[in-house]
Amino acid sequence: MIQVDHIGIAARNAESSARRLAEILGGPPPIVDGADDDMYRLDLAHGTFVLFNPAEKIDLSHVAFRVDQERFDAIVTRLRTLGVPFGNRHDDTNNGRSDDVELGGAGRVYFLDENGHLFEVTC
Template structure:
């Protein structure tokens, strides 16, 4: 068996970055992590988590999540409500479209303050 344990994502402001993603995905708030609580994590399903670690110049990350249709619609609603630009094309994350040209039921891409590309598909 191979199962994902966690993803590490660098951020300038780890608490704010973790809160942003948790809010958009509709997850519980982030919790401090690490010996000095200098990191924050958000928990996903099946024991998997996203760990935000501090960096003055974060390296680019592209992370994709697969969700069910109801959660997808909720995520799109939260992106709209918060005024976060999104789109269904990784090269055009501002077109506000959700159709999945790859054949799924829906797909959106959006960026956070550190320039990471987040993707949600169903």
């Protein structure tokens, strides 16, 4: 068996980045983590989590989340409410569309965080 335990993401401001992603995904607030309490953990399902760690140099990441239709619709609503640009194409993250023609109309959105990381949510 192979299972993802966690994903580490570099951030200029780990707390702010973790809180913003939690807000968009509709998840619980992040938890302080790390030996120096300088990291922030965003818990997901099945024991997996995203760990934001402080860094001056940011290597850009692409992280995709799969959610059910109800959560997807709520995320799109939150993106709109928060004024976060999003789009249904990785190369056009601000076209405001959330359908995915390649997947037969299933939902897909991409958005960038404050560090330039590309997040994707699909259902």
